[in-house]
Amino acid sequence: MVALTPTAGAGGLAETQTGGPATSSRRRRRPGIGRGLVLLICGIYFIGPLVGAFWFSIQDKVHGGVQFSAYAHVFSAVGFSDAFMLSLKLGIGTVLISLLLMVPTMLLLHLRAPKFRPVVETLCLMPLVIPPVVLVAGVGVVLAWGPNQLAGTPLQTFLNAIQSGKTPWVLILEYVVLTLPFTYRSLDAGIRSVDIHTLTEAGLNLGAGWGTVTMRILLPSLRTSVLNAAFLSFALVFGEYTVASILQYQPFAVFIVAAGQTEGQLSTSLSLLSLLITWLLLLLISLLGGRNSTKVDI
Amino acid sequence: MTAQSRAGSSSEWSPARPTADPGQVHELADGSAPIVTLKRRRSYAWLGLTPFFLYIAAFFILPTGTVLFSAFRKTDAGTGVxxxxxxxxSSALHGxxxxxxxxxxxxxxxxxxxGALVGLVLAWAIVSSTGNVLTRFVSTAAAVLANFGGVPLAFLFIATVGNSGLLTKALADHFHIxxxxxxxxxxxxxxxxxxxYLYFQIPLMVLVITPALEGLKPQWQEAxxxxxxxxxxxxxxxxxxxxxPNVLGAALLLFCSGFSAYATADxxxxxxxxxxxxxxHAVISGNVLAGMENLGDALALIMVVIVVPLMVIYQLLQRRTTRWLR
Amino acid sequence: MSSIALESLDTGTGTTVEFADVHRVFGSTHALDGLDLKVRPGELLALLGPSGCGKTTALRLLAGFDQPDAGSVLVDGEDVSRLPANKRDMGMVFQSYSLFPTMSAVDNVAFGLRLRGRGAGDRRKRAAELLDLVGLSEHLKKFPHQMSGGQQQRVALARALAISPRVLLLDEPLSALDAKVRAQLRDEIRRIQLELGVTTVFVTHDQEEALSMADRVGVMRNGRLEQCAAPAELYQRPETPFVAEFVGTMNRLPGSMVPGGVRLFTQVVAVDGVVPPAGSDVRALLRPEAVLVEPAGGQPGDAIVTTATFFGAVTRLRMTQPDGQEILADVGSHRAADFPAGAQVRISVLDRPVLVRPESEATAGTVPGRA
Incomplete structure (x- = not known):
């Protein structure tokens, strides 16, 4: 639900003059049975199910032994490609809309309207407080107005349009809300770390217009944090289950559950793959961000 | 600027920073120079924020507010009033x-x-022993499980200790357990x-409490x-x-996270x-008796009533310790 | 104020500290490479040196946060090398504020006494006395985040003194403070130290701080003690080029040994102590205040003034000789108007050089980075 910390590099261990007595003396201390035991037990708990699931997914139930068909046949599984493409579409749509909405908002907020910052920050973090299931319950109620209270109005047409058709826009619109905390934190950290005031003033001072300043100075300097926000949103949308399943769409995560009714191995292998891919994605972000820059916690 | 942004990043979750006093319009919350030069134009700046506010209003506040409102509404089946x-x-609180x-x-x-206790101990073990590379591996892995776990976690456990899970069978076959x-x-x-649930709660605790543990200055111990x-x-x-305060706050956060989780359980x-x-979900999907259409909204209201105050307390606790740990 | 019940602090007086051939290696770095040092009872000894010279390591070994790889640390003749930090009875003040954030000033100061099982009333009273001693009697109830950096360091000092430490350890306690507070606290630390007579080891990279506060200053370099002497002696009679250049500002002038002294410019200047044999080329290390500058009076002089920097009572002239050699000289600021940039000047030597070394040796003693 909360907190994404790509790196722990920002630890505030004070460096001493000689460059390392603190760490060195720590290393000299005896390893500590307690610490080892904690790591061992937690290691078993966390790695156990992963290993178990992997083993389960490659068992050959018919002939015994090992086979990788659950992985080999992922793409040919019935419904998989539809679900996958849907998730892809939702992910891209969400990323685009949330960046389009939030990048100008955040720049404006920092440069011109700082007094609105507490309000905007609170609003952006609210989706973490309100359980998604509550939000989706509300969305259900509002959608139901279409054929009832709003029948015959342009709003009914709008509500119809976002539900039906090839792209379920209602999901994208709500996913933008769900990813707001991530987007806000990434962009906020990025903007703080480059001191956009000085950059902007320097740009204006050199005779650039606001447009030039935004396109040529601000956006390029926020590249990492924008990328960061995009990755996080995408990953979140790709794994999203609650809203999609309650509104009865079948993107990737819902497909995994549906397939699980009949094909346990397929669901297990997809689960493992999605965890692995998300993890690699986060590792990539953490490497991109470097150790000193944006640390996104939510 | 640097001190502030560090403090800001370690205090995840503080909607209103201490410096962001609504009264201090002329000074940025991060303490940088007042932007006097832009003062004249500022009165129109809120216009630029309207898309954001409209979006939030339409797609977040409206649905959420509607739920809370319709929790108290009922349509009479006979008259339609x-x-x-x-x-x-009342129904939501019974049976x-x-x-x-x-x-x-x-x-x-x-x-x-x-989750809070185990996560605290685990975070301590990680902070006090690992190198930089391993820390990065562990912290990203924790982030995956805490934020993106959901559905896959259920299948990991079904495959391992489910009815036909690997461990279940092994125990039955070899040990007759x-x-x-x-x-x-x-x-x-x-x-x-x-x-x-512990499979995502413990990593969540590790993520939330690690900055606090790292914020403990070695000088305090030495002093x-x-x-x-x-x-x-x-x-x-x-x-x-x-x-x-940090541990207590994190425990509240975990409580809310466990209380709100849907995907894994489903x-x-x-x-x-x-x-x-x-x-x-069951109620709003229509599996209920007539006249109870708004029951789901009442249940949602109960969730909000439980979660929101706890999250506010969490906030306050986080903010309290931020100033100690910078 | 000084007559308050401090008699119990007298236990600190009379403690000696000795480092005997102490080695400490971190990876490939020899942080301490055979440190030998004696701290006399009741004195304030400053350890001075550039970053990485081992001074902080020495202090941490003394405090017990780290252990020597070889050699021993003796307190009152007793080897404490393996004694854990919490059994050493030493009070330490750290560079970064290390007050416990959850405790008020008075609770911070009373913490050590609480660990020693002193009654609540007793320890509060004593903590209040010590806070009074450091001039914070108005701030007993304040928490660290409510105090300025200078105030926090005063509390830290009181906290370290509260346990009547055998030795007081100060690890760059003033580095994080701004100039004015730093000077003020510097004097205050010295006053309190003299008042209590507690043996004190003070680590700093700031030579001005070391010279102004300490009874003796130990200059360290590459894990060893280069010289340990009273400030005036260190300034006037440095034993090595490193010390000479690290302490104060120095000219390095080429010259040659002749019978009776060293030839600098056209003069022969007497030299103290051990000197290279006559006839050899040397570098003479000469303080800016030992260089006499006079206007050339329209004639071509020995050098041309390039810059004049105002330092209050004196103005420092930077001059270049025709051969490119730079010379620094201090003149009274009332005379500064005689030496505008570009002026031709005549140079002579007023005082004997602090050190004369053969050309080869002197260059080896170059200080890479001056504080």
Whole structure:
């Protein structure tokens, strides 16, 4: 639900003059049975199910032994490609809309309207407080107005349009809300770390217009944090289950559950793959961000 | 600027920073120079924020507000007249729904407390022993499990300790132990849910508490030792009081996270186990008696009433310790 | 104020500290490479040196936060090398504020006494006395985040003194403070130290701080003690080029040894102590205040003034000789108007050089980075 910390590099261990007595003396201390035991037990708990699931997914139930068909046949599984493409579409749509909405908002907020910052920050973090299931319950109620209270109005047409058709826009619109905390934190950290005031003033001072300043100075300097926000949103949308399943769409995560009714191995292998891919994605972000820059916690 | 942004990043979750005083319009919250030069134009700046506010209003505040409103509305089946009532909330607090609330609270409490304790110890073990590369691996892995776990976690456990899970079978075949009857473990019941929830609760705790542990200055320990404190005395008199608000806040966060979680439970129990989030789904999908259409909204209201105050307290606790740990 | 019940602090007086051939290695770095040092009872000894010279390591070994790889640390003749930090009875003040954030000033100061099982009333009273001693009697109830950096360091000092330490350890306690507070606290630390007579080891990279506060200053370099002497002696009679250049500002002038002294410019200047044999080329290390500058009076002089920097009572002239050699000289600021940039000047030597070394040796003693 909360907190994404790509790196722990920002630890505030004070460096001493000689460059390392603190760490060195720590290393000299005896390893500590307690610490080892904690790591061992937690290691078993966390790695156990992963290993178990992997083993389960490659068992050959018919002939015994090992086979990788659950992985080999992922793409040919019935419904998989539809679900996958849907998730892809939702992910891209969400990323685009949330960046389009939030990048100008955040720049404006920092440069011109700082007094609105507490309000905007609170609003952006609210989706973490309100359980998604509550939000989706509300969305259900509002959608139901279409054929009832709003029948015959342009709003009914709008509500119809976002539900039906090839792209379920209602999901994208709500996913933008769900990813707001991530987007806000990434962009906020990025903007703080480059001191956009000085950059902007320097740009204006050199005779650039606001447009030039935004396109040529601000956006390029926020590249990492924008990328960061995009990755996080995408990953979140790709794994999203609650809203999609309650509104009865079948993107990737819902497909995994549906397939699980009949094909346990397929669901297990997809689960493992999605965890692995998300993890690699986060590792990539953490490497991109470097150790000193944006640390996104939510 | 740097100090502030560091403090800001370690205080995840503080909507209103201490410096962001609504009265200080002329000064940026991060303490940088007042932007006097832009002052004249500022009165129009809010216009630029209208898309954001409209979006939030339409797609977040409207649906959420609607739920809370319709929790108190009821349409009479005979006359078709809608009026205010407390009956939805009252129904939501009785019978099977009361069981759901109780189960959800129990699950959240147990996994919150256990997750917080284990997560704290694990975070300490990680912070005090690993190198930089391993830390990065562990912290990203924790982020995956805490934020993006959801459905996949259920399948990991189904494959391992489910009805036809690997460990279940191995125990039965080789040791003649039945997980269900001999060890009283049921993956699809409360014990199973607890086990699976801990799989994201512990990493969540690690993520939230690690910055606090890293914020403990080595000088505090050295100063304490210098004044004659043993390790135990240091933790008791210095370390624990510094961490206490953080740990308490994190436990609240875990409680809320366990209370609100939907995906894992739904995937694990096919929506059958009585927990509030699953019941909300069942109700709004129409599996209810006539005249109870707004019951789901009442259940949602109950969730909000429980979660929001706890999250506000979490906020306040986080903010309190931020100034100590910078 | 000084007559308050401090008699119990007298236990600190009379403690000696000795480092005997102490080695400490971190990876490939020899942080301490055979440190030998004696601290006399009741004195304030400053350890001075550039970053990485081992001074902080020495202090941490003394405090017990780290252990020597070889050699021993003796307190009152007793080897404490393996004694844990919490059994050493030493009070330490750290560079970064290390007050416990959850405790008020008075609780911070009383913490050590609490660990020693002193009664609540007793320790509060004593903590209040010590806070009074450091001039914070108005701030007993304040928490660290409510105090300025200078105030926090005063509390830290009181906290370290509260346990009547055998030795007081100060690890760059003033580095994080701004200039004015730093000077003020510097004097205050010295006053309190003299008042209590507690043996004190003070680590700093700031030579001005070391020279102005300490009874003796130990200059460290590459894990060893280069010289340990009273400030005036260190300034006037440095034993090595490193010390000479690290302490104060120095000219390095080429010259040659002749019978009776060293030839600098056209003069022969007497030299003290051990000197290279006559006839050899040397570098003479000469303080700016030992260089006499006079206007050339329209004639071509020995050098041309390039810059004049105002330092209050004196103005420092930077001059270049025709061969490119730079010379620094201090003149009274009332005379500064005689030496505008570009002026031709005549140079002579007023005082004997502090050190004369053969050309080869002197260059080896170059200080890489001056504080």
């Amino acid at each position: 809608t009026s205010f009532t407390g009956s939805n909330v 099977v729904y009361f069981t759901g609330i109780k189960n959800s609270l129990t699950l959240a409490l147990i996994t919150g407390v256990v 039945n997980l269900n009857s001999d060890l009283h473990f049921d993956l699809y019941g409360i014990t199973g849910l607890e086990l699976v 304490a030792a210098n004044l004659g404190a043993t390790r135990w005395q240091y933790w008791r008199h210095v370390g624990a009081p510094i961490l206490a 995937a694990l129990t096919s929506g059958a186990f009585p927990l509030i989030p699953l019941q909300i």
